[in-house]
Amino acid sequence: MYLAPGDPENFLVQGRTVSPDVLASIREQYSLDDPYLVRFWNWLTGVLHGDFGQSLANRQDVGELLAARLPTTLTLVLLAGFIIVVVGIGFGIIAGTRDGPIDKLVVLGSNVGFAVPTFFAALTLMSIFRRGTRLVSRLWLRRRLLRQDLAPDIAVACPGSALGGSRRPHHPHLDPGGARF
Secondary structure: OOOOOOOHHHHHHOOOOOOHHHHHHHHHHOOOOOOHHHHHHHHHHHHHOOOOOEOOOOOOEHHHHHHHHHHHHHHHHHHHHHHHHHHHHHHHHHHHHOOOHHHHHHHHHHHHHHHOOHHHHHHHHHHHHHHOHHHHHHOOOOHHHHHHHHHHHHHHHHHHHHHHHHOOOOHHHHOOOOOOO
C-alpha cells in the first residue's frame, strides 16, 4: 500500500474533490494516521481472529468473499492435482519403459509443458474448446464440463504434468543387468 502511487484516501474518494474534513474522517475511520507497524499488527491480530477486514473495492467483508470462492478454488486445485498425478506419472512411466520415439515425444511434451505460461495455455484451451464443440460432443463430454471445469484444470496442470515426463528413470536404469540383490 505504501509502494502504490497515490494515497489510500484518494482511492476511497475515487478522484472526487472533497473537503479536508472528509479526508480527515476517512483517515480516522481506516486508521491511516497510525504508524505502519501498528496498522499491520491490528490487521494480523484481526486475521488470527477471523476478521479479514472489509474490501475497499466493493465494501464487503473479505472473509465472506473468500468463503464464497473457496469451493471453486478447491475444485480447481483437486482436479488439477488429479490430472498432474495421472498424466505426469503415466507419461513418466511410458517414457521410462520405452526407449526411442515415444521417449523423445514425452520429453518434448514435458519441455513444452514447462515452457508454456499457464495464462497462454488457458487461452489456447478456451479457443480449442469453443471452436471444437462438435468434436467435444462426439466424445460424449458436456460443453460445460470442458469449458468451465476441465479447461482451467488442464491449463493449471500443464507445468506439473510435465514434471512426470521430464523427471523419469531412463530405460537402461530399469534393467540392472541381471545383477542379484
